[in-house]
Amino acid sequence: MLEALRKISDVVWELPVTHKAGMRVPARIYGTEKLLQEMDEAVFDQISNVATLPGLVKHAICMPDGHFGYGFPIGGVAAMDTEEGVISPGGIGFDINCGMRLLTTNLTAGEVEPYLKSLVDLLFGRVPAGVGSRGSLSLSRTEFRRVLEEGAHWCIENELGRPEDLARTEEHGRIAGADPSLVSEKAIDRGIHQVGTLGSGNHYLEIQAARPADVYDPELARAFGITLPNQVVIMFHCGSRGFGYQVASDYLKVFLKVMEASYGIKILDRELASAPFRSPEGQDYFAAMKCAMNMSFANRQVILHRIREVFADVLGRSAEDLEMHMVYDVAHNTAKLERHLVDGTPRELLVHRKGATRAFGPGAEDLPAAYRETGQPVIIGGSMETGSYLLAGVSSGDQAFFSTAHGSGRTMSRTKARRTWRGRELWREMEERGIYVRTASWAGLAEEAGAAYKDIDEVVEATEMAGISKRVVRFTPLGNIKG
Amino acid sequence: MPYEFLEDVATADIAFEAWGSDLEEAFSAASEATLNVMVEEPGAVRPLETREIHLEAEAVDVLLLDLLQELVYYKDAEQLMLRVDDLEVTGGPPFRLDALARGEHLDPERHRPRVDVKAVTLHRFRVEKTDRGWRASVILDI
Numbered sequence: 001m002l003e004a005l006r007k008i009s010d011v012v013w014e015l016p017v018t019h020k021a022g023m024r025v026p027a028r029i030y031g032t033e034k035l036l037q038e039m040d041e042a043v044f045d046q047i048s049n050v051a052t053l054p055g056l057v058k059h060a061i062c063m064p065d066g067h068f069g070y071g072f073p074i075g076g077v078a079a080m081d082t083e084e085g086v087i088s089p090g091g092i093g094f095d096i097n098c099g100m101r102l103l104t105t106n107l108t109a110g111e112v113e114p115y116l117k118s119l120v121d122l123l124f125g126r127v128p129a130g131v132g133s134r135g136s137l138s139l140s141r142t143e144f145r146r147v148l149e150e151g152a153h154w155c156i157e158n159e160l161g162r163p164e165d166l167a168r169t170e171e172h173g174r175i176a177g178a179d180p181s182l183v184s185e186k187a188i189d190r191g192i193h194q195v196g197t198l199g200s201g202n203h204y205l206e207i208q209a210a211r212p213a214d215v216y217d218p219e220l221a222r223a224f225g226i227t228l229p230n231q232v233v234i235m236f237h238c239g240s241r242g243f244g245y246q247v248a249s250d251y252l253k254v255f256l257k258v259m260e261a262s263y264g265i266k267i268l269d270r271e272l273a274s275a276p277f278r279s280p281e282g283q284d285y286f287a288a289m290k291c292a293m294n295m296s297f298a299n300r301q302v303i304l305h306r307i308r309e310v311f312a313d314v315l316g317r318s319a320e321d322l323e324m325h326m327v328y329d330v331a332h333n334t335a336k337l338e339r340h341l342v343d344g345t346p347r348e349l350l351v352h353r354k355g356a357t358r359a360f361g362p363g364a365e366d367l368p369a370a371y372r373e374t375g376q377p378v379i380i381g382g383s384m385e386t387g388s389y390l391l392a393g394v395s396s397g398d399q400a401f402f403s404t405a406h407g408s409g410r411t412m413s414r415t416k417a418r419r420t421w422r423g424r425e426l427w428r429e430m431e432e433r434g435i436y437v438r439t440a441s442w443a444g445l446a447e448e449a450g451a452a453y454k455d456i457d458e459v460v461e462a463t464e465m466a467g468i469s470k471r472v473v474r475f476t477p478l479g480n481i482k483g
Numbered sequence: 484m485p486y487e488f489l490e491d492v493a494t495a496d497i498a499f500e501a502w503g504s505d506l507e508e509a510f511s512a513a514s515e516a517t518l519n520v521m522v523e524e525p526g527a528v529r530p531l532e533t534r535e536i537h538l539e540a541e542a543v544d545v546l547l548l549d550l551l552q553e554l555v556y557y558k559d560a561e562q563l564m565l566r567v568d569d570l571e572v573t574g575g576p577p578f579r580l581d582a583l584a585r586g587e588h589l590d591p592e593r594h595r596p597r598v599d600v601k602a603v604t605l606h607r608f609r610v611e612k613t614d615r616g617w618r619a620s621v622i623l624d625i
Contacts, residue, residue: 069495130596131597186560201625242555410495
């Protein structure tokens with residue numbers, strides 16, 4: 001496949017429109033040559049399929065952590081003209097508004113060490129994880145619909161967080177235009193018990209430390225709240241749970257029915273089912289998808305609140321005293337209306353990001369005052385064994401509609417990983433290396449082994465070389481809760 | 484139950500093939516494979532609760548998609564792990580599926596949970612007639 005690619009730079013590669021019949025724009029893939037060699041063939045096939053969709057602006061883009069997805073590859077970014085373009089559930093993912101949240105403490109790894117097992121054990125109890133897990137909130141259907149409209153604001157009203165948390169959440173924790181009348185009762189059945197739950201697969205909650213040698217940009221690190229040597233932070237990864245999956249599945253079926261029959265859109269893969277953004281079906285999905293975005297902001301807000309409770313309980317100090325501040329909450333499975341400069345002209349675009357993180361540079365109006373000068377904090381989850389990153393958005397990110405990577409990306413299938421590692425052995429090995437894990441599933445743990453993923457260091461380095469984000473701090477795992 | 488998980492198809496997710504001498508057997512096998520993605524011990528699921536499933540679709544593959552999505556739905560909505568039996572596919576098109584799904588609430592000790600299934604995807608999704616019956620190819624999003 002690599003021979004079909006045109007080299008734009010050491011970390012940017014292009015499939016020209018002549019690569020496949022029907023491509024309307026070139027496809028650009030970010031990554032070092034090594035990362036591209038490790039990508040499955042499906043990435044190149046899928047990103048060139050994306051390039052056939054109507055209304056795409058400039059390029060179809062794939063991030064350096066790209067891997068096989070449905071319709072779009074994971075790591076796919078597509079900015080659509082709002083009049084000519086389409087909206088596609090396959091460009092957002094089944095787990096709508098899957099994302100990352102990071103919060104700081106004023107504790108060091110040494111101070112946390114004696115409490116680590118107690119913290120992880122209690123977090124494992126208070127943040128339900130695993131197959132079909134249910135949260136502790138008991139909501140009526142009416143109240144759940146309010147969550148869908150209000151997102152994290154509903155949590156703050158119900159004393160599940162602080163007002164300051166909202167300013168540090170993408171979209172301030174509530175995206176406008178969510179319409180609960182456009183989601184199915186089935187979606188509500190699936191999600192109503194799941195607010196405050198982690199889920200499973202690659203979703204996790206981790207206690208991490210910022211080693212002094214791993215602070216790449218001390219000034220930005222300070223601005224983001226990383227000020228102490230070996231400072232302890234908490235990072236977690238989850239989304240809209242069964243609710244979002246059902247919304248995506250429901251609308252995929254709607255789009256398959258109308259796409260060709262009503263709108264004459266021909267696609268190369270059923271998972272690329274789309275409808276014109278301005279069509280009734282497109283607008284309905286957009287408003288339903290926003291309900292899942294809000295459900296996910298609320299889900300992460302409740303989990304954040306539980307983390308503060310657990311730290312306060314275990315350490316016998318209040319969360320305020322422990323300075324447990326949110327750094328940021330980023331979404332990496334969304335489609336949002338944003339203003340971008342295209343050839344010098346500001347245009348409103350519908351930007352699909354699937355397994356890609358928004359990474360606004362310094363000066364972006366949508367950023368809270370605290371980050372207006374620094375650029376947006378970007379939270380990148382690595383595998384549970386290797387480490388994770390805090391990055392910052394940069395001005396040159398405009399080349400990719402201010403988007404960057406979201407994680408490390410798998411290189412080995414779950415079925416193969418299960419045959420390669422045993423969950424209990426892996427657990428013991430990790431404990432010997434100082435990482436204490438609680439898991440809802442031994443098999444699930446084996447499937448998430450670090451070696452089943454790409455090298456996270458190489459992924460973030462590629463984003464920095466390409467000028468789409470820059471490294472601020474690398475975090476080392478201490479304790480992990482795995483769904 | 485005749486099904487097999489595939490190693491190198493979906494990197495982040497789980498792919499399987501299920502087969503049977505007729506459509507009903509192939510659908511039951513695909514249901515059992517889906518249950519086996521969620522729990523490691525599908526055989527330990529006791530038939531304590533019953534849910535009736537009635538579906539209609541223009542094509543048999545859509546019928547299987549809808550059936551597997553029902554199982555994923557009950558996992559989240561009621562924490563039910565279900566095995567499908569008494570399955571009947573009639574007519575066509577539209578095809579009709581009537582089935583009884585029996586099972587119980589998830590018991591982590593006995594069922595040993597594995598991973599949460601988010602959705603049944605359409606990627607390489609196929610239900611096809613073979614020399615020896617029917618075969619279904621499915622990828623579940625994890």
